[in-house]
Amino acid sequence: xxxxxxxxxxxxxxxxxxxxxxxxxxxxxxxxxxxxxxxxxxxxxxxxxxxxxxxxxxxxxxxxxxxxxxxxxxxxxxxxxxxxxxxxxxxxxxxxxxxxxxxxxxxxxxxxxxxxxxxxxxxxxxxxxxxxxxxxxxxxxxxxxxxxxxxxxxxxxx
Ligand code: CMP
Numbered sequence: 001x002x003x004x005x006x007x008x009x010x011x012x013x014x015x016x017x018x019x020x021x022x023x024x025x026x027x028x029x030x031x032x033x034x035x036x037x038x039x040x041x042x043x044x045x046x047x048x049x050x051x052x053x054x055x056x057x058x059x060x061x062x063x064x065x066x067x068x069x070x071x072x073x074x075x076x077x078x079x080x081x082x083x084x085x086x087x088x089x090x091x092x093x094x095x096x097x098x099x100x101x102x103x104x105x106x107x108x109x110x111x112x113x114x115x116x117x118x119x120x121x122x123x124x125x126x127x128x129x130x131x132x133x134x135x136x137x138x139x140x141x142x143x144x145x146x147x148x149x150x151x152x153x154x155x156x157x158x
Contacts (some may be wrong), residue, residue, distance in 0.1 A: 004148075004157055006084040007037065009130040011119040014072035016109070022075055025105055025118065028091060029079055033151040038078035038131070038140045044069050052133060066100060068070075068114060076134045082156055085127050088120045 012025055030036065044052075049066045056062050079088055093100030097110025097117070110116045121127035131140070148157070 002158065004082045004152055005038045005080055006082065006086045006124065006127075007078055007131060008088050008121045008127040009119075009134065010079060010088060011120075012075040012077065012132075013115070013117055013119065014070075014074060015112075015115040016117045017074065018074050019109070021109055021117065024109075026075075028075070028105060029077070029088070030089070032091060033147065034079040034081045034084060034088065035145055036077060037080045038135050039075065040135075040139065041073050041075050042092065042134070043073045046070070046107060048133065052130070065114060078131050078135060078140060084151060085124055086123055089122065092118050092120045102142045 010029070016022060016025060026036075026039075028115025046066065050070055053062065053065060053069075054158060056065065059065075067146070072111070081087065091105060093106040095106075095116055096113040097106040097115075100107035100110065102108060105118055107118050121130050
């Protein structure tokens with residue numbers, strides 16, 4: 001696979017939707033040069049959240065996390081680019097907003113460990129699973145974009 005076509009999943013969480021931050025967050029990914037190849041709003045429900053956060057099932061915060069994630073619709077986005085998984089995690093910052101550097105999404109907009117504005121896939125393997133958890137194949141778009149030639153050097157485009 002072309003290495004500039006790595007994909008990752010971002011969930012813009014209910015706190016960001018309620019706080020009118022959708023545009024601000026999408027803008028940060030766009031201006032970095034990440035390509036939006038899927039985007040939609042959806043209401044998350046128990047079954048999907050139990051699957052998505054199954055690794056947190058035994059944690060004390062699991063019930064609260066589900067309640068929060070169901071409290072309003074979320075926006076799910078698939079972003080594409082060279083090392084997209086790692087790059088998007090840098091842009092988001094660490095889990096706890098209070099500990100995140102200024103300039104990151106969580107550092108700039110979150111005071112919380114749970115209400116932390118975004119979720120981003122943590123590896124290429126989990127991105128693959130997470131993308132198909134939230135998107136059907138016909139909701140993902142493979143299209144040429146005019147800024148591509150000015151985002152990457154020749155060897156990075158291969
Ligand atoms: P996310 O990146 O979506 O992955 C798991 C989520 O669980 C995390 O962001 C937070 O929203 C939440 N979370 C992680 N740790 C804690 C914690 N200690 N207390 C409450 N919520 C947490």
